[in-house]
Amino acid sequence: MESLYPDTIRLLIDSYAGLTPELQKAARFMVEHPEEIGLNSMRGVAREAGVKPATITRLTKTLGFPEYESLREPFRQRLRTRSPEFAAKFQSVQRRGEAGDRSILADLRAQEMANIEFSLSDENLPIMEDAAQTMHDSRRVYVLGLRGAHAPAFLFHYAYQLFQENSQLLDTSAGIFADQLRGIGASDSLLVVSFPPYTQLTIDAVEYAAEAGAQIIAVTDSVISPAANAAAHTIVTKNQSPSFYHSFTGALAVTQALITMLVTKAGGDAVKIVEEAEKQLSRISAYW
Amino acid sequence: MESLYPDTIRLLIDSYAGLTPELQKAARFMVEHPEEIGLNSMRGVAREAGVKPATITRLTKTLGFPEYESLREPFRQRLRTRSPEFAAKFQSVQRRGEAGDRSILADLRAQEMANIEFSLSDENLPIMEDAAQTMHDSRRVYVLGLRGAHAPAFLFHYAYQLFQENSQLLDTSAGIFADQLRGIGASDSLLVVSFPPYTQLTIDAVEYAAEAGAQIIAVTDSVISPAANAAAHTIVTKNQSPSFYHSFTGALAVTQALITMLVTKAGGDAVKIVEEAEKQLSRISAYW
DNA sequence: CAGCAAATGAAACATTTGTATTATTTAGCG
DNA sequence: CGCTAAATAATACAAATGTTTCATTTGCTG
Numbered sequence: 001m002e003s004l005y006p007d008t009i010r011l012l013i014d015s016y017a018g019l020t021p022e023l024q025k026a027a028r029f030m031v032e033h034p035e036e037i038g039l040n041s042m043r044g045v046a047r048e049a050g051v052k053p054a055t056i057t058r059l060t061k062t063l064g065f066p067e068y069e070s071l072r073e074p075f076r077q078r079l080r081t082r083s084p085e086f087a088a089k090f091q092s093v094q095r096r097g098e099a100g101d102r103s104i105l106a107d108l109r110a111q112e113m114a115n116i117e118f119s120l121s122d123e124n125l126p127i128m129e130d131a132a133q134t135m136h137d138s139r140r141v142y143v144l145g146l147r148g149a150h151a152p153a154f155l156f157h158y159a160y161q162l163f164q165e166n167s168q169l170l171d172t173s174a175g176i177f178a179d180q181l182r183g184i185g186a187s188d189s190l191l192v193v194s195f196p197p198y199t200q201l202t203i204d205a206v207e208y209a210a211e212a213g214a215q216i217i218a219v220t221d222s223v224i225s226p227a228a229n230a231a232a233h234t235i236v237t238k239n240q241s242p243s244f245y246h247s248f249t250g251a252l253a254v255t256q257a258l259i260t261m262l263v264t265k266a267g268g269d270a271v272k273i274v275e276e277a278e279k280q281l282s283r284i285s286a287y288w
Numbered sequence: 289m290e291s292l293y294p295d296t297i298r299l300l301i302d303s304y305a306g307l308t309p310e311l312q313k314a315a316r317f318m319v320e321h322p323e324e325i326g327l328n329s330m331r332g333v334a335r336e337a338g339v340k341p342a343t344i345t346r347l348t349k350t351l352g353f354p355e356y357e358s359l360r361e362p363f364r365q366r367l368r369t370r371s372p373e374f375a376a377k378f379q380s381v382q383r384r385g386e387a388g389d390r391s392i393l394a395d396l397r398a399q400e401m402a403n404i405e406f407s408l409s410d411e412n413l414p415i416m417e418d419a420a421q422t423m424h425d426s427r428r429v430y431v432l433g434l435r436g437a438h439a440p441a442f443l444f445h446y447a448y449q450l451f452q453e454n455s456q457l458l459d460t461s462a463g464i465f466a467d468q469l470r471g472i473g474a475s476d477s478l479l480v481v482s483f484p485p486y487t488q489l490t491i492d493a494v495e496y497a498a499e500a501g502a503q504i505i506a507v508t509d510s511v512i513s514p515a516a517n518a519a520a521h522t523i524v525t526k527n528q529s530p531s532f533y534h535s536f537t538g539a540l541a542v543t544q545a546l547i548t549m550l551v552t553k554a555g556g557d558a559v560k561i562v563e564e565a566e567k568q569l570s571r572i573s574a575y576w
Numbered sequence: 577c578a579g580c581a582a583a584t585g586a587a588a589c590a591t592t593t594g595t596a597t598t599a600t601t602t603a604g605c606g
Numbered sequence: 607c608g609c610t611a612a613a614t615a616a617t618a619c620a621a622a623t624g625t626t627t628c629a630t631t632t633g634c635t636g
Contacts, residue, residue, distance in 0.1 A: 109408035120397035
């Protein structure tokens with residue numbers, strides 16, 4: 001990454017830690033949007049970075065530049081010399097990655113984007129909306145995802161428990177799995193994430209919950225998946241991948257969207273509660 | 289908003305014959321140095337083109353633009369982005385305010401796709417490739433992701449341990465965190481996933497690992513994030529979301545891509561090993 | 577060559593720019 | 607709590623910007 005950037009970026013990064021908060025804000029924007037420095041006026045950069053013009057001036061002085069123009073010039077230069085195909089004027093720019101195993105990665109990107117597009121499709125939105133309502137109305141919300149599916153399940157539960165206290169992530173450690181489900185009943189719901197090859201334990205758990213009368217919300221790959229058998233709401237997501245392993249980005253996007261809906265339903269304070277909770281957790285080493 | 293830029297050049301070329309000599313001089317310069325239009329002021333362009341400022345103004349009017357800024361914008365836009373369609377999508381998402389909740393979900397989809405596109409961008413691929421090589425060469429691979437970042441970290445570790453046995457997922461349960469890191473050394477690597485608000489514990493752990501000489505691979509939101517401080521490879525991913533909570537789909541896509549690369553490096557048998565392992569795990573209730 | 581319309585240049589303007597200066601806020605400390 | 611020094615915002619101002627207006631030059635036609 002270093003070689004791609006002018007030395008000035010390096011300087012920005014190295015100086016970052018010793019800067020004041022406002023200068024950090026400016027420096028950070030510059031590091032993350034280097035093009036804008038070459039493209040816009042100083043005041044324009046300040047505006048985009050959410051900072052006063054004077055702050056940019058101070059930053060240039062702090063970094064050791066005599067005036068803003070000296071800081072800007074390298075960024076300009078970089079934009080000037082970057083794309084040689086600029087010389088080929090009115091040609092449409094077709095810059096796909098080079099050949100070789102890069103193309104696999106390009107496929108991967110395309111596939112993942114398709115997964116997202118499908119998972120958050122217009123058809124799925126009303127289903128997700130209903131599912132969120134069901135969970136919102138539940139006494140307890142159980143969350144289940146084993147093996148790879150643990151990732152989206154965990155994230156859902158983690159985000160959810162920041163603003164609600166009635167969730168339970170089903171855990172397989174120490175053989176307590178069955179115990180956790182014992183209390184499930186008709187006024188509860190179970191969010192289950194499951195993809196082929198389906199785990200037997202997941203299927204059993206869903207069956208048990210369904211018999212207990214719980215509402216099942218299934219995030220899975222097909223309406224005929226075993227997880228969807230007894231489900232009240234089935235959210236179908238793509239999990240295809242050009243790689244050997246299926247992808248969970250679609251499922252993750254779905255669970256994140258569900259969280260968004262649930263926070264909205266939870267009312268106005270929820271947003272602030274979550275933000276506060278996260279900030280506090282980051283400071284105190286909660287798990288140390 | 290697409291590739292307006294080639295069109296403007298086209299217009300310049302098509303109009304060229306019918307222009308007056310002085311306007312031709314200006315038009316010619318623009319066609320041959322399109323970058324300068326985006327980079328410099330109008331007077332600057334005039335100077336470089338060897339033409340009076342008024343000439344440029346006349347040219348923009350002759351071409352049908354209301355003012356110079358409209359002529360300049362597409363050139364700017366072109367310099368800003370490698371893939372114009374990405375930038376267009378992305379900015380349209382950001383411009384949006386808080387409308388009805390259906391549009392929030394539409395924004396969410398667009399945003400998530402942009403996150404993926406950015407995370408698996410052409411610039412990131414070589415970095416990820418290097419990172420994968422570093423991990424491949426390591427004696428042990430430690431994996432760290434706390435709170436929300438646990439999801440991608442977990443998935444990486446889960447998929448990895450299907451075909452390699454030298455990984456360790458750093459766990460905060462039961463106060464054993466520090467013990468797990470004790471053995472880390474110069475021939476090891478640490479994959480860390482961290483997003484703001486950064487967890488202090490994560491930062492401490494990265495620092496400790498770096499001092500022990502381990503190679504750090506950071507999946508984070510910025511090159512100046514604390515997790516990237518001592519990192520040998522920093523993979524920057526977008527985690528923006530129109531919702532209250534940041535998104536982890538980008539980070540997940542990155543870790544999945546890393547797995548793909550690592551399996552490839554591991555050699556031909558790895559693919560089959562993984563597939564077999566998954567099938568077996570699904571049948572026997574491994575954790576029951 | 578005179579006449580004259582088109583093209584160009586010069587000057588003037590209201591804005592906007594970068595920066596220096598001054599005022600205000602913030603955070604730490606006794 | 608007040609005090610103080612650092613950090614930030616507000617203000618001021620000269621220089622530069624984009625544009626319009628007016629003056630000058632150019633190239634043509636009779």
